[in-house]
Amino acid sequence: MLAVLAAGCTAADAEPTLIGEGKKVRVGAKSDQPGTSHEPHAGEFEGFDITVAREVLGGVGVDAESVRFDGVLSKNRAKDLRAGDFDLVTATYSITLQRTLPVEEGGEGLDFVGPYASTPQGVLVRADDKDSYRNLSDLDGKQICVWEGTTSLTELSKPAYQLIRLRVEKDAGYCVKALKAGDVDAVSTDQLILYGFMEAEPTLAVVPGIAFGVVNDYGIAMHRTPAHRKDCEKLREALKTYVAGNEWGRDFENNLPRVPVAARNEARPTATEIDAVSCRERPANARVD
Template identity: 45%
Template sequence: MGRARRGRRCRVVGAAVFLVVGALAASACGSAEPPSLFASGKVSVGAKNDQPGTGVVHTYKFSGFDITVAQQVLKAVGVEPDFGIVPSEDRGAVLVEKKKDLVVATFSITVDRMKELDFAGPYASTYQGIMVRKNDHRIRRPDDLFGKRVCTWPGTTSATTLQGPEYSRIAVYERPDASSCIDDLKVKKVADAVSTDQMILYGFTQENPDLRVVPDITYGSANHYGIAMAKGHRADCLKLRDALRDYVRSNDWSHDFATSLWSVPKADPRWETDYKPRVETIDALSCRDQPRT
């Protein structure tokens, strides 16, 4: 009888210890989850500094549509952005390495990038295009680029697209950044054209009136720009997604786009249809490991 009681008591004590250890383990696991990016009320945001209209720095101040989108959406979730420069090729790395909380830098949402990062977006969509010197009318259609020197820069979907076999007759080459490509284009013997997303190209023409976008040349599928963050902050991502939905539905999106990228409405009467994202697309691409089909 005594042994039976001791046995039951040992089992009860053992069960209690198991519950305590389990609770501690659960608590430890819970504390391992990363805190909200918005906990301090301020987030570091990687942005471009050499893309007029989308992301540029003049007299130490950031401006452009990327910047306005970040300010509007973060304001809606009660957070203040602290902008810093990030080159195209480093946009993913600064998030994975925790050097930036967010990146808003005409960063296209792709299937491969969604495996490593979360995106809230798109906040704008555009196709890849071509920019030439204003008085150069040799390039009117895609075939006219055969044998021509076209400049791109690393870390962009534009550089990847033009590496396809169907473009092997185009002499594509890379420079370190957008500014270098534009400098090359202005020197007639160096480059015949610059290629990246049309939205970005139109921004370049705003500060370079001697350049123009060829409207009828586009490549590939649409590029959808998103607000990027490292994996592990899905709740924060969903808050940004919801704020972005409201922003796109409002009149503010069109006003802000036309203010930052005035060259687009000037050239394209269908600009809202061409560049403004649909809410359905935002839902399909935001805060997911792969696009919703």
């Protein structure tokens, strides 16, 4: 029995960590969300998610040349992490109970480092139509585009929004294209994402008076294993250092300049919030997707 236990401990200790000297880190990111995470040129990613990932990884000694970003669809984030296609995912990924619970309990078995930003859900419309929308009831009977694998789709699928007609697409870019073409009336997802689209597309606008749903806390996700938990805790401390300094505010404003100051202040996490949510099976903000 002792021999078996010793062998088990050795195997756990030998499990490779995600970060360390000479390690290449593969990060899944969104390729179609200007401001938060997009790929303007093949293989070149930029946005607030990307900046956060680089800063936090840099805080644990990973140089920029060792980090590789690749696109990931919202619906595939957990699956790709568990399959080992990515070491981390930084893709406006909300921390929820379903995502953090162990797989044997019906969850997705992920750890998160976060939040690095927080935001409610909002609505993006054509700029010429903005004055037609002042509250949620103005969306009744309208067709709203959302995409697969998001908390935004989960929220708008609730009975409270049954008068809204949903169009579900593969990812964000498809919804924005449909809005610009006049095929849908609005796009709904997290406000921070929408402000990024507003900056990139002058013909579109975020409706300022509509914010709803639970506040989404974004985190850097990884597949939970004993060795990865140690990486999670190191990244958590690096995130706290990053958020406490001037760099977080500078990077947020550079990437998301259209976000109002009040919303930016609400988006910024505290060290206490990061401790309460990071590297936990049941984080303090635990809620069902």
